[in-house]
Amino acid sequence: MSVELEELKDLTRALRRRVSMSDPADWTSAPRSAQKTEMPIAAEKSEMLAELEVKIHACRACPLGASRIQAVPGVGSPNASVMFIGEGPGFQEDHKGEPFVGRSGQLLDKILESIGLSRQTVYIANIVKCHPMKNPADPESRGNDRPPTQEEMNACRGWLAAQIRAIAPKVIVTLGAVPARALLGDLTPITKLRGQWRTYDPGGGLPKIKLLPTFHPAALLRNPDLKRDVWTDMKNLQKELSQ
Numbered sequence: 001m002s003v004e005l006e007e008l009k010d011l012t013r014a015l016r017r018r019v020s021m022s023d024p025a026d027w028t029s030a031p032r033s034a035q036k037t038e039m040p041i042a043a044e045k046s047e048m049l050a051e052l053e054v055k056i057h058a059c060r061a062c063p064l065g066a067s068r069i070q071a072v073p074g075v076g077s078p079n080a081s082v083m084f085i086g087e088g089p090g091f092q093e094d095h096k097g098e099p100f101v102g103r104s105g106q107l108l109d110k111i112l113e114s115i116g117l118s119r120q121t122v123y124i125a126n127i128v129k130c131h132p133m134k135n136p137a138d139p140e141s142r143g144n145d146r147p148p149t150q151e152e153m154n155a156c157r158g159w160l161a162a163q164i165r166a167i168a169p170k171v172i173v174t175l176g177a178v179p180a181r182a183l184l185g186d187l188t189p190i191t192k193l194r195g196q197w198r199t200y201d202p203g204g205g206l207p208k209i210k211l212l213p214t215f216h217p218a219a220l221l222r223n224p225d226l227k228r229d230v231w232t233d234m235k236n237l238q239k240e241l242s243q
């Protein structure tokens with residue numbers, strides 16, 4: 001292989017990384033001509049996610065960055081064929097640095113297991129990467145969680161968009177109303193939206209990704225009757241992944 005060809009390949013890889021990992025503040029301003037249109041390969045996915053994690057841990061683009069104990073970028077396989085997206089870290093996630101580690105997380109693990117998946121084979125992330133708190137001055141108190149504001153979601157959405165482009169999953173599953181609304185821009189109640197296959201456009205000329213909204217595990221803990229619907233959704237997900 002010629003040196004020129006090698007250099008061209010290195011340049012292409014660097015350009016891909018730059019576009020996929022733009023900061024939230026500038027991710028929409030990448031020149032269209034510079035946006036990548038190729039699916040990342042396995043080694044690139046790992047590298048891109050690792051670099052994103054470093055940037056997310058350093059991010060202070062919204063006020064949540066000042067009160068968090070630690071940022072929670074995500075967990076799982078860079079080669080996952082499915083991404084599960086929640087709302088934001090809570091008390092336990094903020095302390096452990098991993099999404100879905102409380103009671104909801106244990107239930108999510110069981111749901112994954114029921115269709116032959118695990119948190120090691122999928123990728124789990126949130127719309128916002130830092131813990132939204134009612135009282136930001138007291139990160140050590142329990143019962144201090146709140147949903148992220150629209151401004152916080154707007155500030156953070158570039159990180160998730162970059163993670164999705166890096167992983168390029170076959171399917172995205174949103175957990176609860178907030179991530180479904182954030183990714184689809186659709187205000188339809190989650191009770192009507194759940195179970196309906198939709199698509200998410202990752203931009204940059206990449207193919208659209210199938211998106212399945214379902215209930216958040218916390219909703220199942222409050223109302224076990226919802227488990228039947230989530231089971232239906234997971235069987236549909238399993239069928240989609242097997243095709």
Ligand code: SF4
Nearest residue numbers: 059061062065130156
């Ligand atoms: S929530 Fe997102 S945008 Fe805000 S500081 Fe954390 S990583 Fe940055």
